[in-house]
Amino acid sequence: MFSLIYRSKAAKGLPNEEIHDLMRNASRFNAAHGITGCLVYHRHNFIHLLEGEETLVRKLFGRISKDERHGEIVLLNLEENKFRLFSQFSTIYNNFDDVSDQIRHKKMLFHQIFHGSEIVKSPGSSKLTLWAHVNKLLKKDTKLSFG
Numbered sequence: 001m002f003s004l005i006y007r008s009k010a011a012k013g014l015p016n017e018e019i020h021d022l023m024r025n026a027s028r029f030n031a032a033h034g035i036t037g038c039l040v041y042h043r044h045n046f047i048h049l050l051e052g053e054e055t056l057v058r059k060l061f062g063r064i065s066k067d068e069r070h071g072e073i074v075l076l077n078l079e080e081n082k083f084r085l086f087s088q089f090s091t092i093y094n095n096f097d098d099v100s101d102q103i104r105h106k107k108m109l110f111h112q113i114f115h116g117s118e119i120v121k122s123p124g125s126s127k128l129t130l131w132a133h134v135n136k137l138l139k140k141d142t143k144l145s146f147g
């Protein structure tokens, strides 16, 4: 099992509905190809973890990299691991721009990364990388940071 994490910036003026559409299609593709993961969106920034068979994940990342709906893509982590962080989600989507849901989503994400997933049992850099970047992103704009 291979995992990849990147961050990127949404294209200027990208509407929320476009992100929802994108996620609906992405979930369908990912579910059909055994790809799981988590996409966090906050104030025009994406942080995306993809996990699955290495060739498929790399190919998908190649497509995502060319997508004009975002840019400034930075690869944060590549890892081979026995476990998935988000085994039950084809894409769990956290839109942290929705203020009323921010604390709830953040707690859910923290719980999933550190308590709710198989990867807790194994050492690995993806959970720490994912959490560190999500936390940093939220710290920039909110006072909700913890962990």
Ligand SMILES: Cc1cc2nc3c(=O)[nH]c(=O)nc-3n(C[C@H](O)[C@H](O)[C@H](O)COP(=O)(O)O)c2cc1C
Binding pocket: 008, 022, 025, 026, 027, 029, 030, 039, 046, 048, 060, 063, 064, 065, 067, 069, 070, 091
């Ligand atoms: C931030 C972001 C994340 C994306 N994540 C996925 C994904 O997880 N799975 C997926 O199939 N497409 C994802 N896409 C869409 C792909 O970039 C691409 O549009 C889609 O795979 C269709 O590819 P095609 O237009 O080359 O057929 C994402 C796009 C963006 C901007």
